[in-house]
Each structure stands twice: as C-alpha cells, then as structure tokens.
Amino acid sequence: MNGVQAAVPRARVRTAAAIRAPRLWWVASAAVLLLAITVQPFRDSDVWWHLAVGRLITTHGIPAQEPFSFLQAAHAWVGQQWLYEVLLYRLVNLGGDGLASLALGILAALAVAVAALSVPHARRIPGAWLAAAMVFSGLVMAEVVGVRGQVISVLGTALVLLVVARWRDGHTRAVWALPPLFLLWANLHAGFIAGFGVLAIALLLARPADRVSEARRTLLLAALLGGVATMVNPAGPSLYGYVAGTFFNPTLTSAITEWASPDFHNMWLRLFEAEAVVLVFLWVLSRGPDAYDVVLGGAAVVATLQAQRNVSLFAIIAVPQIARYGAEAWSLQVAPRLRSRHRDPANAALLGSIATMVIAVAVAVTVAPQLSAGSTASFDAARYPVAPADYIATHLARRRLYSIDTWGGYLAYRFPQHRVVFLYGETAVFGNADLQLYEDVHLLRSNWTHVLTSEAIHDAVVPLHSQEASGFHALRWRVDCYDSTSDAVVMSAPTDSTASEPALLSAPISSPRC
C-alpha cells in the first residue's frame, strides 16, 4: 500500500515536469521566432521627440513647459514617460538605433511569452498551443510594436494577466508584485490604465481557487496600493488628467490614424479580425469560457474598434485564451477522432532544443543586418527628412519651420534649441487649439494662410506629395532643395525680390538636392 502511495506522487511530479520542460521550449522557441517581427527600425515617428526629451532630461531635468515648439502649448509639460525617455536615450547613446530596436523588440517578445505563461496551471496546456497562440498574436500586433513606449504597456498588461492567473491558481501573494509594477509602469508609459482595467474585471468576475473573499480583498488592496504608487511620478495625481485629456480629445481621435477606428482594408487589421473570430469559435467549441475571459476579450475588442492602437492590448489578452480554449476544443472535438501516438519525452526535449537553436540562428541571421548602423541610417533617411534637416541646419538655422506632425518629432530631435518646431506627437500637452492650427494648414482650410502669417512661418519641410506642398507653391513659395530619398522638399516664402512665377511642383524636380 505504502509502495503504491509512494509511487503516485512521484508519477505526478514526473508528469508535471515532463509537461513543463517541453512547454517552456515551445514558449522560448516562439518568443525567439517573434523577434523577427518585434525587432523593428524606428517606424514610429514619436521616437524622435522621446529621444529629444530623454536627452534634455539627462542634461537639464524634466522640463516644466513644452520645450521645442514655438506654439503656445495649452498645458504644462507632463513628464509622464520620463523614465522611458531617459532609458531610450541611454540605449541609443550606447549602441545606436540598433540597440534600441533590439531592446524594445525583446521586450515585446517577452510580453507575449509572459502572456502565454498566464494560462491556468491546472489546465496543462500543451506547449504547441501556447506557441501557436503566441505567433498568431505576434503577427496581429506587428504593426504597433517596435521602438515605442506602448511596448512597455504591452509587457505591463501581460504581467498583470500573469499575476491574476497566479492569484486565481491560489497563489495570493503574487498580487504584491502589483504595487512596484505600477510604480515603475506609471513612470514609463500612460498605458498603465489598461492594467487597472484588467484588475477591475478580475475583481468583478474572476474566481480564485480558494478563500474567495479573502483573496479578493487582497487583490483589491494590492490594486489600490498600485493606484497610490502610480502617483509617485513627476506629475503626481495630475497624471490622470493628462491621460483623460488624451483619451477624450475629439481632435486627436479624428486627426491621428492610430486613435481612429480600424480600417479593415489593411491586411494586418484583418488579422485582428481573424483572431477575434477564432477566439469566439474556440469559446464556443470548448467547454465554455468563464465570464472573466469573455468580458476581458470583449472589452479589448471594443477598445480596438475605438482606436486601432489598442490592437496590441487585444493580442496580448488573446494569447492565453487562444491557447487554453484551443487546447480544450481540440481535446473535445478533434483528439477523440485521432489515434493517439506515444511520444518519448526524451526525444521531445531533444527535438525541442534543436528546434529552438535552429529558430534562434534563423532569426539572428534575419534580424542582425537590420540593426547595423548603415541599415538604420538608410531606413531613417527614407522615412524622415534627414537630408533636408541637414540643409536647414546650414541655411535656415533658427527659423520657424512648418512640417507635418509625423516629422515634427524628428525636427525636435535635430533642432532642440530656439523653438523652431511647429507641432509633434505630444498632442495632449499642445491642446485642442494648437491641434486645430495644425489642421488648418494641413487640410488647407479657409484660414490656412492666416495661420502662417500669425505664427510668422516662412519656411517649411514637407513631403513633395502633400497638400501643404501644393499650397505653399500656390503662394509662390520657392523650393530650396529636394530630397528624393525621403521625397521631401524645403520651401521658403518669397521675399519681395524673389516673387516670381514658380516652376510646376512635380517630380523629378529641378531644384538643388538637399
């Protein structure tokens, strides 16, 4: 009897370990594979003004007012992402754009891996399902990761999911990771609000394994402490006003693509749609989802329909659910019809480690060339007005510049002094009035010329194929130089002596190269 009893616990331990080891191989392999997606060059234009602010903070501390633009910002500067900005600046200083790309790419892949590990322990989800869910979600969020502060919030949300999962498993003490997490998060990115959303749904609907009331009280206390911890940041409690001002600004949601509803003509948003449909199918085909998962998934879908930037939030939340309900649906609907095959655990571990190494080598070979100084410089030159900025530095120093908002951040990075920049991505600080000024010129509204006059703007750097370029041309602005790499023109208002019929504004352009 004792021998039998002794044998059972050993078998259980062996079974759990036998499952955990290959499962970790699957997760690790998928995370490494995801690096091919998450390691990206500086595609998000906001990276530049974050770098500019990071540089400013390291030398002068957090600014009290907006530091780069000649517009009168409506609100005081909120140094809410100061820690991210300083770290980003340090990374670029240390290893160039490539190091920052690698670091943020690793964080994004880590976030997906953490989300995968937040499945309930008792369910014993096979590693293949975890890996499949990770890769699917990685593809869905590919367009909104890269070198951007939002990746911090993606990781933060994944960590909250993990804490909640462990809390549901009965490890109540895991919740005490929340206060330091939120303390750090609130100084890195305003997306910590999403973490509170997850906790609120968990408190209302998730059921821990035992001692329900006590566990809920503990989670509530930890969440409240986390809320208090978020106020330990340079802006203090006014951080929440900043967040609300961003979310509820109607000009922001209409003017900035990321804050707009998804355009389902884009293939990557079709992936989001596909993942949402798959998730619903798996809910239906499994033993039935619990209310916490359904409400969390549904809330993430609604958030994404409001602003496509939230697709990363949905993708992270979907990872453990697709893995869990996919495995359940498979075992209920498909596995009974298949003949089971015996698998040797030792072989599985060996194959897993070989597969991981092969994937790692393939990803390294793919990703490494993108991180070189030459490669990042080429990318930046094509996407941002690098050469025009060089021209401006030489010929138009200290002069106010109009540019499109996605280039404003780069110009703030290049020209941090003398307030020559018009507007860039920190829209909550600028306020609605300044956003309207920008839209007046950008959309060539009736009073667009008045804005140029009132703000004393006589020079601009804009895409050749933009409304603004045609508008300036109609005002007889001359083309100072043209950069074919970024398709940008530097244009200047005529002085009395230069006012003449300008050449047709078209490419190839006969103006000097920048």
Add this chain to the structure above:
Amino acid sequence: MLSTRGGVRTRLDALSSPGGLFVSAVLAIATLPVTGVIRDPDFWWHLRAGQLILASKALIATDPFTYTVASHHWTMHEWLTEVLFAVMHQAGGLGLIVLVLSVLTWFGIVWILLRARLRRPNLFVLGIGVLLAVVAGYPIWGPRAQMITFAFSCLVLLLVERHLERGGRLIWLLVPLFMLWSNLHSGFIIGLGFIAVVVAAELIGGRLRFADGAPASRVRTLGVVLILSAAVAMINPNGPAILVYAFQTQGSAAQQSLILEWHSPDFHDWQVWAFELMLLSTVALIVANRRIRARDAALVVVTIALALQSVRHIALFVAAVTPIWIDQASMLVRRRRRPARPRRAVAPLAFRATTFVTVILLVAVVYVGGRLVPDMRTQENALAYAQQYPVCAARWLAAAPQPLRIFNQYGEGGYLAYRLSAQGDRVFIFGDAALMGDSMLRTYGDVEGVQPEWESVIEESGTDLVLFDTGTPLANILEASGWIKVYQDPMSVAFVPVSKYHALHLPAVPAAYTPGDPCQQQLASVTSNAGGTG
C-alpha cells in the same frame, strides 16, 4: 366557414396579445427611418440614364456625361432600375420613387421578421431584435437603388431558410427572382453568395455533425437552385460578364480607398453604435448559448467581415444576422426562464383588437402625415435638396450660353449630369466608379487632394470651370492661386482660370431670388476679381 373564422380569430388573438402588439408596433415604427428624401448622390445619374434609355429606346454604350472618359464602355448593370426610375419620375415625380423604394425597404424588414418567425421565437425578443436591426441599419436607410439588394437579400434568405426548415417548392421562386434582380442591381451577386455560403456551411456542418443541420435532400435542391439562379442571372444585356462585373468594385483598391461608403465603419460616429451593439450582442449570445447552426455561423462570420470592410454592407449584416440574433436571444430566454407562473387574465379580445388597431392607425397617421407625405412632396429644388446637392450652382450654370466642361466633386457629378447634360455641359467625373476606371479615380483623387500636378490635370483635361464644395483644400488653393471666383453660395464655389474668364461669358450671379426660393437663403456675396460678365 367555422374553421376560417376560427383561424382569423386565432390570428387576431395572437396579433393583439401584448407580444403581438409589440411586434406590430415595431413593424409600424420601422416605416419611419426607412423613409426620407433622396440622399444617395448616385440617384441623379441613374435617373438621367433612365431618361436617355427611354428616349433612345436602347441602352447607352458609352459614357454620355463626362468629358474625360467618354470612350469608356458602359456596363449598364442597373438599366432596369434606371428605366423604372425614369418611368416613375414621369408618372409621379420624385415622390413616387420615394414611396416605392421606402415600401420596398420596409418589405425587406418584414421578410427579416418572417424568417425569424420560422423558429418560433419569443415575441418580445422578436420585436426587440427587429427594432435593433432598424436602428443598426440607420446609416444606410433611405430611398436608393441599393435597397433593392437589401430587400431581395432578405427575401432570398427567407426562402432559403423556409426551404431548409420545411421543404416545399417555393424555393424555385429564386430562379425568376435572380433573373429580375440581375437586371435591376449588380448586388444580385450577394444573393448568390448567400446561397453558396449556406450550401457550403450545411455540407461542412453535416460532415462535422453540427446540430440542427438541414436534410441532405433539401441542401441538394438548394445547390441546384443556386446553379440555375446563376445561369439565369446571365440573361441581361451584359450577358455572363455581369457576374465578373460585380466583383470589380470589391477588387478595386481605388474605389475602396476613395469612396466614403466603401470605407470601414467609424466607431466614433454615433450612427454606427447600434451596429456595434448588434455585432457584440450577437457574439455574446452565441457564446452564452454555445449552440448554433452551421449556416447561421457562416452567415454571421461572412456578414461581419463584409460590414467591417465597408459601412454600406451594414445593410447585409442586418439582413442576414437579425433572425440569428433573435433566435439566439430566444434560446437564452428559454434557458433562463423561471417555472411558469399562473397566467394573469388577459383583456377581452375586442378590447385588445381595438387597442391594436388604434396603435397601428396612430403610427400610420404619424408616418404618413409626418414623414411620408412631406418627403414625397419635397421637390428637387427644395431647401432639403439644396443643402445636399449643388442645386443653386446648377441653376446658375444652366443659364450659361455655351456648354461647359466642369471639374466637379465626385459625389455631385451625378446631380450635375442630371441637371445640365441635356444642354451639353459635361462633368469631370460621376458616381459610376467602374465606368470611370481606377486610373481616372486616382487622377481625380490627386486633384481633390491637391497633389503636385493638380493644376496640370485640370488644364490638360480642357476644364472650363471648377465647381467644388466651399472650404475644401482645392477650393482654398484655387483662391490662393489666382483663379477667378465666379460664383459662391454656402455650399459651392466656382472658379475659372484667368485665360478663359472672358471667353466663357458666364451669367451674373443673381443679386436676389424670389421670396421662399431656397437659393435666396443660400446666397452669399461673391468676391469676384472682375465683376459680372455681360
């Protein structure tokens, strides 16, 4: 005789029950949002095309309205609708067209209800579902040719569902229906698509042993009906090419990006919130019940994908999903219902019948008096139309002594073609995007977006005059570029190049209109560079 009277009494009893009253009231109320003045900008060139067909007693081979694509072959995929528009316009003006299209749309909603009733839902759930559908479709309702596709889609789905549930021969009505439909509107391809989706879902669902599958023999019959319907759809002036034509719009990147209706829904727009609610609640109900027919699941997935791609497809989502929503909601209600309590005594039938008739009459009076008649009586030169279309600008242009080539806004080309083409004026572009072609659409988009070569496009096309909406980038850049502003009202502004100003002999803008004239209300001071022409 006794059984007939008994049948009538039973029906009246059901209709005048609280649930029946609610459903009837919802159906009556549904008449309100589906009626309105004509807001579809394409209506006008359809009407004009119909008039030309009647006059020449032949279809039009090439574009008659533009000076840019006059050589393009015109696939007249809606020729029968256009002829009917012209005939109705002759007989009863715009009012008759408004009435017919409104009634047709309402019938679509009735067919949705009848399809939902096949599964014997809870009556209150039925009423709520139909109400939700009417509100969800709000961005799309209105007298327009597209409502033909909406209504016929509802009818197709009703006949298909009825056949799969009960069998019978009514399904063969689809064959003549598609022959008619393919001559009325190219959306018939949607109807064929729905049948194909249902057949495929039933075949796959049968293999996977989904619950509540239809008998295999009925699915086979449906497959045969599908093939025959596709075959008779080719009986139209365009022949088999009509089947390919319908896909051209879906495959055209230019159309999908430039035309607002083909854009994805904007969930910041309150008009779309009911659709969002319907979409999310449908999913929530399916997850709660975890029981759905294969064909229902397929229709939900396909129409969600269509509606998220283009806001105009919300109508198809409503057509396909509403009965499924009602079925799922009824399922949930049945599962959650408490044990039956003793029924309260109901009012006498006579009282209920009187209440029923009173409510319906009340809604009918409100609808007819407050909505239908005013919309039918609204003439094309009324303020309601003048605020949507360049009515006043067109009236001014009609007085020009010579034909003009007008660079126009895409959505206004149809109205301008209707109003001015008879006197020889031509527009740059109008709403038949397939006729225009992707190249012309992109060229137009470049000018509307004032891309670098906008001015040369206008000049090289031989444009005499630009008529565009006030406050647009093109209008503002024309003003800054030295073009001469020759007309302005709160909606439209017109410019001519300096080189053509004197040669065109444009009429002076009226200083005043007769009292009550909608243009009087729209008159704005004109800041022309050189004053009126003589």
